[in-house]
Amino acid sequence: MKILIARMNHETNTFSPVATPLAAFGCNGPNHGEDALNENKGMQTAMAAFIDAAEREHAGIVTPISASANPSGPVEAAAYDAICDAIVAAATGCDAVMLDLHGAMVAENSNDGEGDLLERVRAALPNAPIAVALDLHGNVTQKMIDNADVIVSFKTYPHVDMYETGAHAARLLFDLIHGKAKPLIAWRQPPLLTHTLRSATAEGAMKRAVEAARAAEADGMLAVSVLxxxxxxxIEAPCISVVVVSNGEREQAEAVAERIARQIWNDREDFVYRSAPLAESVAQAAALAHGADKPVLLLDHGDNCMSGGTCDTMDLLEEALKQKLEGIVSGPLCDPQAVAALMAAGVGSTVTVTIGNKVASSAVIPRPPVAVTGVVRALTDGEYVISGPTYTGQRAFMGRAAVLDTGTVKLVMTERTHEPWDLGVFESVGIDPRRARFLLLKSRMYCRPVFVPIAAALVECDSRGVTSSDYGLFKFEHVKRPVFPLDAQTEWAPTNEAS
Structure with missing residues (x-):
C-alpha cells in the first residue's frame, strides 16, 4: 500500500495586508520529500500522526510537501499553485491520501483553497480513500465535503490536540481500507459568524458544542467535529459548521448534525464577543497590578498575527504609556526597518527610531509611526525551540530580533510577524518575562497555556488592527446575507442540506 501524506496550512484573513508568498511557508518556503517527512516526524502535527499510522501499516509513504504559514492575507496564486501541484503530481500510483489541512485558505485564484485542492486530488485518484484533518477554525465548504471520505477537526482551542486529530482521521481511513467501517459524512452550517474569542473550548457555548460532539461520538458516531x-x-460562508462522520448511517448522521447545529444556533449570542474600549481595558490592567507579585497580561487581540495581524499597531502600547504604566515588556512587534536600525547601531547604543504603524490596511485608519528613544539591549537571529504545549519541539523563526529598552518599556522587535507561543520569545533575547509588571502580547489565545501560569491576571485589549473583534471595521462584500451578527434579525431553519 502506498499512501500520499501532505500538509497545507494557512488561515487567510482577506482583510490583512500581510503578503503570503511561497517563502512565507516555513522558514523560507515549504519542505519537500524527505525534508517534509522529517519536519513532522516526532512532532505534534496531524501530519506526524498520519506518518506514524502509515508506518504501523507498513505502507509506503509519499510526502511531497509540508507547507505551513502564519495567518496573513490571501495566498499568492503562484504559491497556491506550487503547493497544490506538488500534492497532485505525487498522487499517481497512490492507494490512499491523508491531508493535514487548515480549512480556511483563500488564495488569489481560489476562494476555497482546500476544496479546490481536494477536487483535484479526487480527480487524480477517483477510487482512493481520502482522509482530512482540519483546524477548528476551518471554513467548511460543500466541495470539501464532496471530495473527502473522512473529515475530523481539532476539538481544542488553544489547539493542543493536533496529533490526536490526525490519529483519529487515520484510524477511520484504515478502518475503511480494511472493511471495518463505511464512513459517511453529513454536515450543517448555520449562518453565524463567530468571534475567535468565543471559540475557546474550555468555556461557554463552544465548550457545550464540543461536549455534544464528544457525546455523539461516545454514542456511536465515528467522528463529530464543531468548526x-x-x-x-x-467569502460566501465563513461560518460555524458541524461535520459528522457515521458508519454508513445517513439518517443518524443527519440527525446528529442537525441537533448540534440547532443547539449552536440557539446559543448564537454566546458566540459573539463585544470588546470594551481600549482605555478601559488598560485602566483595568493597571488596577489589577496593584499588590500583584506577577505580571498582568494585556493581550492585543486586535493585532494578532495568528489571525493575520500586522503586529505593528501601536494602539495598546501608546495607551499604556498614556496611562503611565511602568515595568512593561512588549512584543513581538514586527518592524524590519527598526530592527535594521538597531542592528546597525549595535548593543549598548542609545538610539531614536520610529516604530510601528507602518503597514497600511484598508480596514483601519492610518496612523503615524511612534518615535522612541532607548538603549539597544540585545540583537539575535530570532530563533528558538518551542517548549510546548503547542508545536512542541519545533524551531521558531522570528527573523532577526532586537530589544530596545526605553526605561519604561522593553520592546522586542522582529523582522517577521510572530505569535508568542512560548517564553522563548523573550528568553531568547535575554528577557525574563516573569519579572515584568505588565506583559503586552500581540496574541489572542495561543500564549495562554504558557503565559497565564506566570501571570497575576489577564486583560483582553482590542486595538484597531485587522484582527479586531469589531466587525464594523471590515467591509464584507462576498458573505452571503443575512448572517448573524451582521444582520441581527437573521433566521435559520435546518434542512437536509447545509444552508
Whole structure:
C-alpha cells in the first residue's frame, strides 16, 4: 500500500495586508520529500500522526510537501499553485491520501483553497480513500465535503490536540481500507459568524458544542467535529459548521448534525464577543497590578498575527504609556526597518527610531509611526525551540530580533510577524518575562497555556488592527446575507442540506 501524506496550512484573513508568498511557508518556503517527512516526524502535527499510522501499516509513504504559514492575507496564486501541484503530481500510483489541512485558505485564484485542492486530488485518484484533518477554525465548504471520505477537526482551542486529530482521521481511513467501517459524512452550517474569542473550548457555548460532539461520538458516531469557522474571510460562508462522520448511517448522521447545529444556533449570542474600549481595558490592567507579585497580561487581540495581524499597531502600547504604566515588556512587534536600525547601531547604543504603524490596511485608519528613544539591549537571529504545549519541539523563526529598552518599556522587535507561543520569545533575547509588571502580547489565545501560569491576571485589549473583534471595521462584500451578527434579525431553519 502506498499512501500520499501532505500538509497545507494557512488561515487567510482577506482583510490583512500581510503578503503570503511561497517563502512565507516555513522558514523560507515549504519542505519537500524527505525534508517534509522529517519536519513532522516526532512532532505534534496531524501530519506526524498520519506518518506514524502509515508506518504501523507498513505502507509506503509519499510526502511531497509540508507547507505551513502564519495567518496573513490571501495566498499568492503562484504559491497556491506550487503547493497544490506538488500534492497532485505525487498522487499517481497512490492507494490512499491523508491531508493535514487548515480549512480556511483563500488564495488569489481560489476562494476555497482546500476544496479546490481536494477536487483535484479526487480527480487524480477517483477510487482512493481520502482522509482530512482540519483546524477548528476551518471554513467548511460543500466541495470539501464532496471530495473527502473522512473529515475530523481539532476539538481544542488553544489547539493542543493536533496529533490526536490526525490519529483519529487515520484510524477511520484504515478502518475503511480494511472493511471495518463505511464512513459517511453529513454536515450543517448555520449562518453565524463567530468571534475567535468565543471559540475557546474550555468555556461557554463552544465548550457545550464540543461536549455534544464528544457525546455523539461516545454514542456511536465515528467522528463529530464543531468548526467555529474563521470570520475574517470575505467569502460566501465563513461560518460555524458541524461535520459528522457515521458508519454508513445517513439518517443518524443527519440527525446528529442537525441537533448540534440547532443547539449552536440557539446559543448564537454566546458566540459573539463585544470588546470594551481600549482605555478601559488598560485602566483595568493597571488596577489589577496593584499588590500583584506577577505580571498582568494585556493581550492585543486586535493585532494578532495568528489571525493575520500586522503586529505593528501601536494602539495598546501608546495607551499604556498614556496611562503611565511602568515595568512593561512588549512584543513581538514586527518592524524590519527598526530592527535594521538597531542592528546597525549595535548593543549598548542609545538610539531614536520610529516604530510601528507602518503597514497600511484598508480596514483601519492610518496612523503615524511612534518615535522612541532607548538603549539597544540585545540583537539575535530570532530563533528558538518551542517548549510546548503547542508545536512542541519545533524551531521558531522570528527573523532577526532586537530589544530596545526605553526605561519604561522593553520592546522586542522582529523582522517577521510572530505569535508568542512560548517564553522563548523573550528568553531568547535575554528577557525574563516573569519579572515584568505588565506583559503586552500581540496574541489572542495561543500564549495562554504558557503565559497565564506566570501571570497575576489577564486583560483582553482590542486595538484597531485587522484582527479586531469589531466587525464594523471590515467591509464584507462576498458573505452571503443575512448572517448573524451582521444582520441581527437573521433566521435559520435546518434542512437536509447545509444552508
Amino acid at each position: 467555529s469557522g474563521f470570520s475574517l474571510a470575505d
